[in-house]
Amino acid sequence: MTILNALTVDVEDYYNQLAIDFCDRIEPPRPESARDTERMLDLFAEFKVRATCFILGEMAEYFPATVARIAGEGHQLGVHAYYHHQIWRHTPEEFRQVTDRAIKRIEDVAGRKVEAHRAVAFSLTQQTLWALPILADLGIRYDSSIFPFKGRRYGIPNAPRGPHKIALPDGRWLWEFPLSTVDAWGKRWPACGGGYLRHFPLAYARWGLRRLNAEGIPANIYLHPYEIESNPRIEIIPGLDSFSQRMKFRFFNYHQVRRRATTMPKLRALLGSNRFGPIDQVLDEWSRSAAAQSAPTINPAHLAATASA
Template sequence: MNGDTGQRPPGLGRALPVFTVDVEDWFQVSAFDSHVARDQWDALPSRVERNTDRLLQLCADTGARGTFFTLGWVAERFPALLRRIAEQGHEVASHGYWHQRIPTISESAFREDVRRAKAVLEDASGQRVTGYRAPSFSLTDDVLWAARVLVEEGHEYDSSRFPISRSGYGSANASRDPHVLHTASGPLLEYPPAVWPVAGLQVPVAGGGWFRQFPSWLITTGLAEVLKGGQPAVFYIHPWEIDPDQPRLPVGMVTRIRHYRGLAACDRRLEVLLRRFQFRAFDDLRASA
């Protein structure tokens, strides 16, 4: 594994705003791992289908097209949802099967997870799945072997290398530009979530919790500046982020703020953002290369 290349090579697409959804349920986020065991998932009230349908409606209303990085666990239980995503013209990609952070599992377990997810997603959606995003952006410097496994399991691109420094995830030394991860089994195209460099700081404007915590003008300005710099502006959201009525778990203060703050306004803010930019999917970006 040779890691990140230096300058951006040709053929990785042009400066487009890219809308992505990490399709997982409210109880499947990494911050809740110590509160909800995997063997409890089937017993909890699922809200992922209704919330994802709301995101699909927002896309239809605003003309946005996106890439839906979906858990294999979700696809296996809600195959009709995957068919709706595909039938409404969106790209289906993989978020793994079990939402396990890569550093917490072995190479063989990771291979089994991504292989199972890809098969389930392709069967449910009728699409060929070529993209991957690691749970919690956990394809970090310590586990770059995972890029080789992804190539060997039929993936062509990844969007997991968040070029920021943050406890729990982030690859501070990764390039902000689209680049190639060279592996012994072939290349993997890497599309980092959007980061706006300001006064020596790397400001994450890619969405998720940052979208709910930061003021709207900062996210909008940052995405516009990324596009102005000639890079794709990759934005992401989770279905549970537009659901202020989701069940609450007894988590610590930091997790409570990160997870629950801003939920009530997120749907409205997201609609405004989708109308501001003409968002596309990763396959649109790659087709434009």
């Protein structure tokens, strides 16, 4: 039987994320974000596949019916944040409070426990490893926030590429399911999710998935509802004061909205030709494989040390 790969969705709104990142302004998520989430749920139902959904607390606040549907259809529940704030925007105590608030809001609406976490913009980096014991305190057993890659804005280059346990100094541990990368031609290539799925041809995602699975590593496909957005595109947001801010915004936005129409067909092709499931199910199955037996257990001090080496 072929490897079961992870299907993961960050349930959030595009516009209100822009308002936070460019203007430090919290705006309500738009109804389009719930509608596109539901379109994704329709697709998953059609393919009889379950996913892990990393939900913002505010999405549960504004769109409880959509979040209840996610839970009702058996998807694994994860927390993304309350608002779309990166971990580094918070002190450890603030991070604990806002993440706890988000988890409680999602659980209230869903009636089920939240056991997974994905940091906003993969902001679990060498500088924010203090978040790990806080997540364990809050009942998180599965994290999927680390990009084992040297990115401009994120990544821990020397983190393991496959799923592994992170052991905390007090004896507790949690699963880390990193974002997918492939080593080839002397370089490391992010593959299989978000912009990497959207910008490049389907063959690239298929190649990445095949390479990972050949190594015994399940792929981690990640998506956002707005990547299948069917609505008029956002051209500019109010509150960008300077010319350079507007240029920066336009550059960012251009890359974010480009080739969105290609996401749905690619997703359909992948779902039709590979096995996918939520992270808990993937790890349950993968734990029994030979590759899992040789997977390292990592401690946060190791991640901090290797990343700076």
